[in-house]
Amino acid sequence: MDSRLKVIKKVLRETDGILEFCFEIENTSEEEVWLKELELYHADSLKELGVTEENCLFFRSGRHKNDMPSVAVFGRFDDCMKDAIGAMSETGDRKADDESIRTVVSDHLTIIGNESGYCVLAFMTGRDQMFRTEIAVNEKAEFVSLSSVAEFGIYLRPGEKTETEVLRIEHTKDAIGAINRFAADKAERYGSRNAGNPSVFCTWYYYGLTVSYEDVITNLNRMKQLKLPFDVFQIDEGWEKTLGEWEPNEKFPVPMKEVAEQIKEAGYRPGIWTSPFVAKETATIWQKHPEWILKDKQGIPYLFPMNDTTYYVFDITNPATWEYFTELYRKLTFDWGYTYHKLDFTRAAVIYEDADFFDKHMTLAQAYYRAVSAIRKGMGEEAYFLMCGGLYDPIIGLVDAQRTGSDVLSMWSSTINKNGKTAPYTIKQSLLRYYMNHWWNNDPDALMVRKNETMERGLRLTYGLLNDEEVKTSTVNQFIGGGIVCSTEPLDKISEDRLYQLRHILPVMKTKVQPLDFLFGNRFPSIVRAEFEKDDRICVAMINWEDEEKRQVNLTLSREILGEAYEENASYAVSDFYSGEYVLHVKAGESVSFRALEPHGATVIKIEKIMDRPIVVASDGHYSMGLEINKLAMEDGRLTIDYEHKFDYPVTFKIWMGGEDDNVSEIRYTKTSNK
Numbered sequence: 001m002d003s004r005l006k007v008i009k010k011v012l013r014e015t016d017g018i019l020e021f022c023f024e025i026e027n028t029s030e031e032e033v034w035l036k037e038l039e040l041y042h043a044d045s046l047k048e049l050g051v052t053e054e055n056c057l058f059f060r061s062g063r064h065k066n067d068m069p070s071v072a073v074f075g076r077f078d079d080c081m082k083d084a085i086g087a088m089s090e091t092g093d094r095k096a097d098d099e100s101i102r103t104v105v106s107d108h109l110t111i112i113g114n115e116s117g118y119c120v121l122a123f124m125t126g127r128d129q130m131f132r133t134e135i136a137v138n139e140k141a142e143f144v145s146l147s148s149v150a151e152f153g154i155y156l157r158p159g160e161k162t163e164t165e166v167l168r169i170e171h172t173k174d175a176i177g178a179i180n181r182f183a184a185d186k187a188e189r190y191g192s193r194n195a196g197n198p199s200v201f202c203t204w205y206y207y208g209l210t211v212s213y214e215d216v217i218t219n220l221n222r223m224k225q226l227k228l229p230f231d232v233f234q235i236d237e238g239w240e241k242t243l244g245e246w247e248p249n250e251k252f253p254v255p256m257k258e259v260a261e262q263i264k265e266a267g268y269r270p271g272i273w274t275s276p277f278v279a280k281e282t283a284t285i286w287q288k289h290p291e292w293i294l295k296d297k298q299g300i301p302y303l304f305p306m307n308d309t310t311y312y313v314f315d316i317t318n319p320a321t322w323e324y325f326t327e328l329y330r331k332l333t334f335d336w337g338y339t340y341h342k343l344d345f346t347r348a349a350v351i352y353e354d355a356d357f358f359d360k361h362m363t364l365a366q367a368y369y370r371a372v373s374a375i376r377k378g379m380g381e382e383a384y385f386l387m388c389g390g391l392y393d394p395i396i397g398l399v400d401a402q403r404t405g406s407d408v409l410s411m412w413s414s415t416i417n418k419n420g421k422t423a424p425y426t427i428k429q430s431l432l433r434y435y436m437n438h439w440w441n442n443d444p445d446a447l448m449v450r451k452n453e454t455m456e457r458g459l460r461l462t463y464g465l466l467n468d469e470e471v472k473t474s475t476v477n478q479f480i481g482g483g484i485v486c487s488t489e490p491l492d493k494i495s496e497d498r499l500y501q502l503r504h505i506l507p508v509m510k511t512k513v514q515p516l517d518f519l520f521g522n523r524f525p526s527i528v529r530a531e532f533e534k535d536d537r538i539c540v541a542m543i544n545w546e547d548e549e550k551r552q553v554n555l556t557l558s559r560e561i562l563g564e565a566y567e568e569n570a571s572y573a574v575s576d577f578y579s580g581e582y583v584l585h586v587k588a589g590e591s592v593s594f595r596a597l598e599p600h601g602a603t604v605i606k607i608e609k610i611m612d613r614p615i616v617v618a619s620d621g622h623y624s625m626g627l628e629i630n631k632l633a634m635e636d637g638r639l640t641i642d643y644e645h646k647f648d649y650p651v652t653f654k655i656w657m658g659g660e661d662d663n664v665s666e667i668r669y670t671k672t673s674n675k
Contacts, residue, residue: 057521
């Protein structure tokens with residue numbers, strides 16, 4: 001640290017096993033001083049962290065959506081450790097392993113320990129700097145050291161003071177509780193915009209850059225005909241002349257305002273894709289404002305690669321760019337009528353840390369917050385804002401949804417041009433970011449369940465290579481995503497049996513999810529608990545990640561599973577969605593078993609407390625097995641059901657009537673019957 005900088009540690013909290021602190025940094029000289037970063041905490045042994053070595057594991061979070069949050073055990077250089085060290089590509093493929101790398105880089109949340117006790121390191125603020133916690137391991141993947149660092153990359157003026165973000169170090173046996181406290185405290189500090197959980201039809205995951213006005217109208221008309229209950233029709237990349245030229249290209253001969261009106265007339269909310277922080281080298285914006293181009297110290301523009309093209313990047317430390325962003329989104333929202341926005345690749349503006357920035361006194365986190373604030377100002381508070389591919393922490397309270405993983409593909413393994421388990425990786429990314437649902441609606445990316453073994457339009461996106469079991473897991477992933485539901489299919493081509501997988505996840509049920517086994521050292525979480533905002537039933541998703549072996553479905557009604565619904569003398573109905581099996585009168589603490597899961601398969605188990613009322617004990621409709629029903633009750637000795645059948649596809653309910661016996665009635669809804 002430069003001797004001209006005075007550093008003072010400020011302890012903000014020290015109680016109940018929690019220490020919170022930050023550092024104040026002052027330039028005591030009469031000249032500007034470069035401040036690159038500051039180490040907030042360091043440990044050279046697990047003992048210093050207050051944890052035991054035996055079976056000691058760690059959880060690392062990632063800064064960007066393509067980073068792989070992971071859990072691994074020290075001393076095991078296995079696939080879990082490789083996941084923690086490695087990363088993902090844009091399209092959900094695993095990058096090649098680099099055996100020379102021996103550093104695990106985490107972001108806002110890091111956990112080390114075992115069931116005897118955990119050390120949780122969490123950055124409680126996040127609008128002024130980016131940060132990282134590095135864990136060094138040796139060739140045997142054994143712990144070497146840990147360092148938590150605040151990243152500045154700025155000049156401090158003479159006499160200027162600044163502070164680091166606040167670091168919380170918590171020692172606890174309840175790591176899940178610590179995660180929840182971290183996420184809830186950060187939501188309280190910055191606010192949360194996770195109200196409402198829209199369902200979205202997005203054009204990208206089949207049409208890609210080839211999308212046309214004709215494709216939009218074809219799918220829009222088909223959606224109307226099928227009465228698919230989506231909330232949003234979102235036009236993705238491919239409508240624009242080029243990035244930075246936000247006007248329609250020749251494939252969209254109709255004004256975009258008119259397209260938005262057609263979407264709205266069809267009963268859907270108009271949505272649009274943009275990528276505001278990058279623009280094509282030939283874009284007119286650079287001719288008007290060449291000073292906005294982000295360049296290196298030699299004056300050479302940085303190039304951001306995307307979809308086989310490179311783009312110039314905006315220097316978002318220049319306040320003039322903020323007004324440009326505001327006006328762009330004011331036009332898209334209020335002039336054109338698009339009130340759902342998907343923004344992509346915004347991390348481009350914050351990954352070139354050694355650039356020759358316009359404002360050398362502003363950190364990248366501060367610039368990112370201000371630029372995104374300008375975008376929110378332009379689109380207004382009522383617009384829905386999905387960020388896809390940017391920083392997480394600086395924009396809590398600004399965006400309504402955030403992507404939680406890499407782009408998905410409609411295949412389990414991407415052996416077409418790379419090796420890797422595509423679906424397991426992207427699902428893992430989303431599940432291990434479950435706690436972010438405190439801050440916004442999580443976006444696990446699109447559901448694609450089409451059958452298509454032939455590439456169309458020259459796009460890998462058009463494949464549909466999931467088998468029936470993999471379709472179950474991909475659909476369940478949307479249910480436990482903790483936020484929005486999104487899908488892309490060519491609606492004029494997809495088979496009914498695959499299309500109407502949507503009946504399992506629409507309408508979107510607001511859930512609070514938690515993977516129950518992710519701190520066990522498993523590579524992929526396989527049991528996920530979901531509780532509902534307006535109902536006391538519990539759903540548990542179980543996934544079989546094995547390639548060949550079946551997995552027996554065994555579930556114990558423990559306190560961990562039931563949560564606040566746990567009652568010693570209560571009786572529960574337990575139902576397995578895909579097998580259709582159910583068991584009545586299960587007591588707390590007892591176990592039930594259902595049909596084994598096939599390789600790559602999944603199911604949802606519902607647990608509902610038995611009271612003096614009818615219960616859905618089996619259904620092939622929504623995964624919640626009954627929450628889509630408006631009313632289910634016995635009235636004057638007759639079963640009353642208020643249910644609006646939204647799909648042109650049969651749905652069956654098996655309903656236990658309650659009372660002394662175990663009589664079950666079966667009710668089937670088809671396209672010709674509604675109530």
